[in-house]
Amino acid sequence: MTPSKDRIRPLARDFYLRDTLEVAHDLLGRLLISDFRGQKLAGRIVEAEAYIGEDDPACHARFGKTKRNGVMYGIGGFSYVYFIYGMYNMFNVVCETEGFPAAVLIRALEPVHGLDTMCELRGCKDVREFTSGPGKLCQALGIDTTHSGIDLTGDRIYIAEDMDQEFEVERSGRIGIKEGTDRLWRFYMKGNDFVSVQ
C-alpha cells in the first residue's frame, strides 16, 4: 500500500464531535496510527463499540465524573486509555461535546504497518493474534495509560482516513459486559479475520 499524504493525515476535530454511534460506525476502515519510539505502527480499525453517557449501565461514566474517567467529559477527539484486569490497557476515542461523557472502544485492528515491531511487542508470530482484541491491540501498538488524554489531531496517536477496501458493517450487542448488552452499540466488519468475536 502506498497511501497519499492526505490519507495518512489525522482526522480533524469535527469527525469526533458527532453522535457517538455515527463515529463508532465511521471509524471502521480507518487507520489507527501510533508513534512507537519514532516508528509508526498502524492498523485498520475493524471493530468498535460505543459507550454513551451516564445512563448507559456499561459506561465508565455511569457513576458520574471521577479522576479516572474525567477525559470522557472533555471535548471529542482525545484518547481515553484505562487499565483493567491487572494487565490490559483499553484504547478509546472520546466523542461529542464538552461536558457529555461518551467514547468509542477500539476492539480490533487489521495490522497494516510495523508488523515486525507488533510481533515483538506481542511476543507471538501469528499475525491474527497481534491486534484481534482490545487488550492485544494496545500491546501491539505500545499503548498504555500514559497515552490517555492525548489529542488525536496531533501526531503521537491519531486516526487517518484510509478506507481502502470494500466492507459490510455488522452490528451487535457489546462484548465483555454484564449490563447494557441489549444496546446494539458494537460495529464490526463482516467476515474480517481480525474481529475479536464473530
Add this chain to the structure above:
DNA sequence: GTCCTGATGTGCT
C-alpha cells in the same frame, strides 16, 4: 476445536 480458570492492579457502587 470447545470450555474453564487464574493472573493481576486499580478505583470505587
Add this chain to the structure above:
DNA sequence: GCACATCAGGACA
C-alpha cells in the same frame, strides 16, 4: 473487599 469494556494456557474431545 470486590468488580472489572481481557487473554493465555490447560484439560478434554
